[in-house]
Every structure is written in structure tokens, then in C-alpha cells.
Amino acid sequence: MPRLIREFSDGSRLEHDRGGIDDWCVYEVNPQGVRKPPLDTDYFARLKAYAAKFGVDKTYNDFVDIYERTTREVQAPVLNRIDEIAATYTGDVLGATKLFTILYAAMVSEENYPNTRLGRKIKRLGVYGMLYENMEIRYAANYMRGKPWREINELCRERGF
Numbered sequence: 001m002p003r004l005i006r007e008f009s010d011g012s013r014l015e016h017d018r019g020g021i022d023d024w025c026v027y028e029v030n031p032q033g034v035r036k037p038p039l040d041t042d043y044f045a046r047l048k049a050y051a052a053k054f055g056v057d058k059t060y061n062d063f064v065d066i067y068e069r070t071t072r073e074v075q076a077p078v079l080n081r082i083d084e085i086a087a088t089y090t091g092d093v094l095g096a097t098k099l100f101t102i103l104y105a106a107m108v109s110e111e112n113y114p115n116t117r118l119g120r121k122i123k124r125l126g127v128y129g130m131l132y133e134n135m136e137i138r139y140a141a142n143y144m145r146g147k148p149w150r151e152i153n154e155l156c157r158e159r160g161f
Helices: 040-054 056-069 076-086 093-111 121-132 137-142 149-158
Strands: 003-007 013-017 025-029
Touching (some): 025 093, 040 093, 040 121, 040 137, 056 076, 056 093, 076 093, 093 121, 121 137
Antiparallel strands (some): 013 025
């Protein structure tokens, strides 16, 4: 059964529901009720566009603000913080709200992944690589697939997280 994460002012919403592995797949639902899981490459591209427009440090630091508040459950105070952050993205507040909520929901999912040892660290490593190491979006979204968790953890440690 779908679990509502958030409804948006345009009538769309975000949900967690059953996916291929667990009950934590994120789905975007448009106002007509069509559901689809957001792709890492799509929301990474949107994040990169915000970094180009509003600055890499601002965009990354806003992401980290949400990252540091993320637990295994969706929490209203974090959604409220996302609203505060999104309000600073002049000209696209709704888009920023959706983007940061998707990132948050994806990190909650990663924290709930069966037998995870890394949780949301995977998302931070991809975002960091894309924004600061100029990794191509598709590569940043996928380069950790199949790597041992200890190797990924070491890559995170080398970058200070």
C-alpha cells in the first residue's frame, strides 16, 4: 500500500511503495495519477542545473543539510526544512521543493535498504562526485554499482564524510 511522503501545490505527490526489492521504492505521481519512479540520472541532472544557476556550494550544502537530517523515517521537520531551503531557489520554488523531497525520500529508502552498511552515503558520494569532481551525471549516478561496501565507504571517508 502506498505511503504518502508529500503532496505538492500542483496536485502531484511523492510516495513510497513496493518496488523490485523492498517497500521503499519512491514514486512520483502526477495530477492525473500516473506513477513512475524518479531516476537518479534525472534528479542528478536537475541538481546539476541548480548548481549552475545558484552555485555549487549552495546547492551541495543545501543537499547536505537534508542529508544530515535523514533517518529511516520521513519526518515533518525535515519536510519543513526542505520548504525553507526551496524558498531560496528564486524562480523555481516548486521545482526545488520537488527535487529536494525526491532526494530526501531516496535517502530514506537507502537507509531502509535490506542489510545496508552504507545507507544514504551512496547518494552523497554520487552528488559530491557530480558537483565537485565533474563526473558525468550518468557515471555519478551509477559508478558505485557492484563495488564492495568497504571500497565505497573508503571513498566517502577520503572525501570527509
